[in-house]
Amino acid sequence: MSANEKQPLLVIEDLWVQVEDKTILKGIDLTVNYGEVHAIMGPNGSGKSTLANVLAGREGYEVTRGKVTYKGRDLLAMPPEERAREGIFLAFQYPVEIPGVNNIYFLKAAVNAVRKHRGLPELDAMDFLELVKEKMAQMKVREEMLYRAVNEGFSGGEKKRNEILQMALLEPTLAILDEIDSGLDIDALRDVADGVNALRGPDRSFIMVTHYQRLLHYIEPDHIHVLAYGEVIRSGDRTLAHELEERGYGWLLEEAGMDAQGAGAP
Amino acid sequence: MSSAEDPLDRLVKSEYKAGFVTDIEEESLPPGLDEDVIRFISAKKGEPDWLLEWRLAAFREWQKMTEPHWAHVHYPPIDYQAISYWAAPKRPEDRPQSLDEVDPELLETFEKLGIPLHERAALAGVAVDAVFDSVSVATTFKEKLAEHGIIFCPLSEAVREHPELVRKYLGKVVPPTDNFFAALNSAVFSEGSFVYIPKGVRCPMELSTYFRINAASTGQFERTLIIADEDSYVSYLEGCTAPMRDENQLHAAVVELIAERGAHIKYSTVQNWYPGDAEGRGGIYNFVTKRGLCQGEHSKISWTQVETGSVITWKYPSCILRGDHSVGEFYSVAISNLRQQADTGTKMIHIGKHTSSTIISKGISAGHGSNAYRGLVKVMDGAEGARNFTQCDSLLMGDTCSAHTFPYIEVRNPSAQVEHEATTSKISEDQLFYCRTRGLDPEEAVSLIVNGFCKEVINELPMEFAVEAQKLLGVSLEGAVG
Numbered sequence: 237m238s239a240n241e242k243q244p245l246l247v248i249e250d251l252w253v254q255v256e257d258k259t260i261l262k263g264i265d266l267t268v269n270y271g272e273v274h275a276i277m278g279p280n281g282s283g284k285s286t287l288a289n290v291l292a293g294r295e296g297y298e299v300t301r302g303k304v305t306y307k308g309r310d311l312l313a314m315p316p317e318e319r320a321r322e323g324i325f326l327a328f329q330y331p332v333e334i335p336g337v338n339n340i341y342f343l344k345a346a347v348n349a350v351r352k353h354r355g356l357p358e359l360d361a362m363d364f365l366e367l368v369k370e371k372m373a374q375m376k377v378r379e380e381m382l383y384r385a386v387n388e389g390f391s392g393g394e395k396k397r398n399e400i401l402q403m404a405l406l407e408p409t410l411a412i413l414d415e416i417d418s419g420l421d422i423d424a425l426r427d428v429a430d431g432v433n434a435l436r437g438p439d440r441s442f443i444m445v446t447h448y449q450r451l452l453h454y455i456e457p458d459h460i461h462v463l464a465y466g467e468v469i470r471s472g473d474r475t476l477a478h479e480l481e482e483r484g485y486g487w488l489l490e491e492a493g494m495d496a497q498g499a500g501a502p
Numbered sequence: 503m504s505s506a507e508d509p510l511d512r513l514v515k516s517e518y519k520a521g522f523v524t525d526i527e528e529e530s531l532p533p534g535l536d537e538d539v540i541r542f543i544s545a546k547k548g549e550p551d552w553l554l555e556w557r558l559a560a561f562r563e564w565q566k567m568t569e570p571h572w573a574h575v576h577y578p579p580i581d582y583q584a585i586s587y588w589a590a591p592k593r594p595e596d597r598p599q600s601l602d603e604v605d606p607e608l609l610e611t612f613e614k615l616g617i618p619l620h621e622r623a624a625l626a627g628v629a630v631d632a633v634f635d636s637v638s639v640a641t642t643f644k645e646k647l648a649e650h651g652i653i654f655c656p657l658s659e660a661v662r663e664h665p666e667l668v669r670k671y672l673g674k675v676v677p678p679t680d681n682f683f684a685a686l687n688s689a690v691f692s693e694g695s696f697v698y699i700p701k702g703v704r705c706p707m708e709l710s711t712y713f714r715i716n717a718a719s720t721g722q723f724e725r726t727l728i729i730a731d732e733d734s735y736v737s738y739l740e741g742c743t744a745p746m747r748d749e750n751q752l753h754a755a756v757v758e759l760i761a762e763r764g765a766h767i768k769y770s771t772v773q774n775w776y777p778g779d780a781e782g783r784g785g786i787y788n789f790v791t792k793r794g795l796c797q798g799e800h801s802k803i804s805w806t807q808v809e810t811g812s813v814i815t816w817k818y819p820s821c822i823l824r825g826d827h828s829v830g831e832f833y834s835v836a837i838s839n840l841r842q843q844a845d846t847g848t849k850m851i852h853i854g855k856h857t858s859s860t861i862i863s864k865g866i867s868a869g870h871g872s873n874a875y876r877g878l879v880k881v882m883d884g885a886e887g888a889r890n891f892t893q894c895d896s897l898l899m900g901d902t903c904s905a906h907t908f909p910y911i912e913v914r915n916p917s918a919q920v921e922h923e924a925t926t927s928k929i930s931e932d933q934l935f936y937c938r939t940r941g942l943d944p945e946e947a948v949s950l951i952v953n954g955f956c957k958e959v960i961n962e963l964p965m966e967f968a969v970e971a972q973k974l975l976g977v978s979l980e981g982a983v984g
Contacts, residue, residue: 292939295931316938325939332936336954342940345950349941385954402940 245270245441246291246311246410251302253283253290260286262466263302268410271438275452275477276445278463279485284445285329287463288414291443292326293319306410320346321353323409327399327416334386339398342386343368347405371404375431392419400431411435413444417451429454452477462488469494530589530720537561539587540689546588547658547692550665560678560688567682573845574874574906575814577750577787585752587690589720631656631695631711633724643707653698654709657725660696667698671729675758675795675822683754683789683816687723691756694724699734699765708964710739715775715786721752728758730765732798737768739967742775742811748784750813751776755790763798763825770963771807771819772971777978778813780869782841785813792819793849796828796857804831805848806962808971810978813842818876820849823857823885830859833959835971837978838871838903847877847908852888852918861892864956867903868979874906881918888918896926897955899948899979949976 246268253261260283268274276284290297291304293316304311311319334342347367348358359367372379377397387395396416403411413432417425432442432455444455452460452474460477462470462485469492470476480488531539540561544554569580631642631654647654653664661668678688695711715722730736742753753775759767769792778785788811794803805819821830832848850859865873873896881888896905907924929951937947953960953972960968 292935294935315943316935317941317943320939320941328936328939332930332932334933334936334951334954336957337950342937342950345942345946346937346940349943349946353941406940 243270244268244305245307246443247305249303249305251287251290251304252300253286254298254300255286255296259300260297260466261290264463264466264468266461266468268441268443270409270441271436272459273436273442273444273455273457274459274461275457276443276461276463277447277449277480280447281465282463283466284447284463285414288326288412288443288445291319291412292316292324317349320406321350323407325403325406325408325411327396327403327411327413329415329418331387331390331395331399333388333390335388337386338382339384339386340365340368340382343382343402343405346402350406368401368405371401374434375401375404376427377401393421393424396420396424396428397431400428404431404435407440409440411440411442413442413446415445415447417446417448425451425454449477449481464489464492465494467492528589530586533584533586535561535582535585535587535690543588543690543692546590547661549658549661552669553661556673556678557689557691560685561690563679564682564685564689567679567685569682573816573876574872574908575816575843575845577814577843580750580752580787582686586720587723588692631709633693633695633711633713647705647707650703650706651700652703652705653696655696657691657694657696657727660727664696664698667729668696668727671727671758671760673758675760675793676756676791681791684756684791687725687754687756687791690721691723691725694726694755695728696726697728697736697738699730699736701731702733703731704734705736708737708739710741713740713742715751715753721754723753724755726755726757728767728769729760730762730767730801732762733764734762735766735768737770737964739770739772739964741772741967750778750785750787752787753789753812755792757790757792757819759792759794759803761794761796761798761801761803761828764800765798766802766804767794768804768964769794769806769819770967771805771809772963772967772974773807773809773811773815774974774978775811776813777811777840777842780840782813782870785842786811788812788815788817790815790817792817793822794820794830795822796825796830796854798825798828799854800827801825802829802831804833804962806831806833806959807835807846808956808959808963808974809834809836809844809846810974812844813840815842815844815846817846818848820851821859822851822853823859823888824853825857826854827856828854829857831962832859832861832863832877833962834863835866835956835959835975836864836873837866837868837975838873839868839978841870843872845874845876847875849878849880850890852879852881852885852890854885856887857885858889859891861890861894862958863892863894864959865894865896865905866899866952866955866979867896867905868899869903871903872906873904874908876908876910878910878912879920880911881913881915881920883914885915886917888915890918890920892920892922894922894924895955896924897952898926898928945976945979948979952976952979 244267248264248266251261251264278284344364460472461468470488540557676684679685699705761767775786796803803821809815823830830850836844836846838844863875865875867873875894879890894907909922911920933951934947952975963971
């Protein structure tokens with residue numbers, strides 16, 4: 237048992253976020269303890285990806301109210317690279333291509349940036365190669381992907397595997413997976429899920445953002461939150477997933493007094 | 503987000519790392535240019551009469567010429583009478599016989615610049631000629647090279663020791679009256695390097711020259727001549743730096759390359775002259791004529807340049823492909839940050855049959871920089887089966903900079919194949935954010951993305967210098983995050 241168990245890692249309190257004058261998140265409250273896996277679900281346009289991006293520090297999102305505490309610190313005051321070095325990892329829904337930059341070079345730069353911050357010696361090329369090969373075998377990533385440009389010409393599945401490989405290398409404390417299941421066939425989904433499950437542990441937490449509950453068959457969450465029109469309209473344990481599978485989102489929207497356009501939203 | 507910072511603010515903070523001044527006793531001429539100045543320079547160098555006459559003829563032609571203004575650059579008029587055409591560290595009349603006799607302050611300067619003149623040179627396997635203002639201060643490895651019959655020395659020494667070679671080739675590729683700046687250089691050139699590789703010899707080490715402008719109000723007018731005899735090979739690198747000064751300084755160099763049958767010359771430049779400050783004060787005017795002649799069949803000349811410095815760059819390293827099956831290559835990275843303006847590119851003149859050329863140009867604009875690619879591909883009547891491939895990519899950072907492309911294609915032989923590709927892109931917010939979420943700070947992220955963009959060119963540099971160039975790219979763009 238970890239000393240961290242049941243200690244809060246991330247606390248979101250009354251978070252309001254605006255993008256170009258449009259309010260996207262309207263008073264989110266969420267606490268993620270060490271070792272927990274939370275799924276954020278909800279229909280398109282509910283603000284799921286906005287939440288993931290705000291937590292990772294993307295520019296262009298204005299926090300108008302509320303606060304986010306990570307490891308007891310004000311997360312919103314930290315630039316994205318500091319959040320990464322402090323253990324926040326965002327797996328992108330659409331991983332970005334960087335032409336001309338070898339994937340292995342990029343991975344090594346990232347690992348060493350994080351190691352340096354954590355007071356660990358930087359890895360040289362040989363040590364890094366050993367480490368990355370070990371992780372690739374675990375994550376079922378083909379070695380030739382190391383020597384191609386970052387995400388350039390990768391298939392959808394390869395891009396997602398590369399994200400999971402990065403996560404395995406960076407050993408985050410809080411991993412945020414933004415639609416990690418989108419665009420994956422069933423085999424790739426299983427491999428990606430196996431990769432995530434292998435990384436679960438008492439000192440690491442996950443926030444999975446997904447539209448489909450299919451992913452939850454492969455990565456079982458401890459908590460599920462349904463987001464609609466910028467609000468958490470329902471939270472529950474994994475049994476909520478089954479209810480959603482049978483009934484969809486409509487009944488929850490109705491109970492929350494929202495119609496399909498969110499007209500009833502405050 | 504609270505982490506948002508004004509990228510332009512940080513841009514201003516980027517710092518020129520070679521900007522120190524060496525406090526050394528220098529002898530220099532007062533500003534001004536007339537025939538007496540040319541006679542003085544020639545006498546200082548102990549030159550034969552033919553060379554003095556050659557200089558004077560160039561000077562008389564230069565007086566009739568006007569400064570070219572077709573390039574996409576803007577600067578106030580240059581007062582050629584306000585420039586000093588000679589500056590040299592004071593020291594005994596005789597050249598130092600070994601490095602031990604070189605002024606320690608000078609050695610320290612080159613150490614600061616990371617240029618290995620001593621044992622480190624041996625480790626790096628690089629022979630170095632170091633030019634400080636108007637004179638060469640040290641050439642390393644001469645004896646070892648001489649064993650192979652290779653001549654590598656200051657041009658002024660070559661004039662004394664190998665007059666027949668110098669006389670045969672000087673001005674043959676870039677005639678004294680080729681253009682305004684070449685004529686000025688021909689009149690007042692003070693130093694430079696001379697290289698001769700004999701038949702069938704593969705030069706066993708990289709040859710390199712480092713140019714340093716130190717004195718105030720001086721121009722630098724070096725002249726380099728490289729001759730690769732039949733079936734020989736040489737890789738040559740030049741590096742350039744200058745102190746930070748508020749006034750502009752003129753650098754008008756000429757480089758001539760001659761590749762005989764089957765010879766290959768690889769010429770690499772890492773140019774880091776002082777770029778001026780964020781308001782455009784100071785900086786070097788880099789007006790340079792570089793041209794190579796592929797004289798013989800199957801000869802090859804490759805130009806690789808990484809241009810990060812100078813406030814204005816006007817430079818078109820070119821190849822005249824006279825020999826059948828000869829090959830010309832031009833790989834270029836040019837950065838315009840701050841108020842820098844670059845108008846650079848190449849000319850590939852196809853004369854021989856089955857000649858081929860490749861042009862890869864990567865222009866990066868940031869801050870208030872302006873970057874223009876200007877290139878000419880000319881295929882003459884007799885150039886049966888000539889081929890060219892040109893790729894011009896521009897990368898923009900921020901929205902106060904600009905990129906321009908001026909390709910000229912003249913084809914007079916119907917069998918020629920000429921291809922031109924051009925792209926313009928911006929470093930995207932997405933790329934930056936992606937790198938930052940992996941723990942890289944914005945500077946590291948930009949450096950990584952830019953190095954990826956320039957990779958095809960950096961790969962052409964000799965290994966030791968590729969690392970240096972990569973660092974330089976990062977430093978030149980420090981803070982230029984858009």
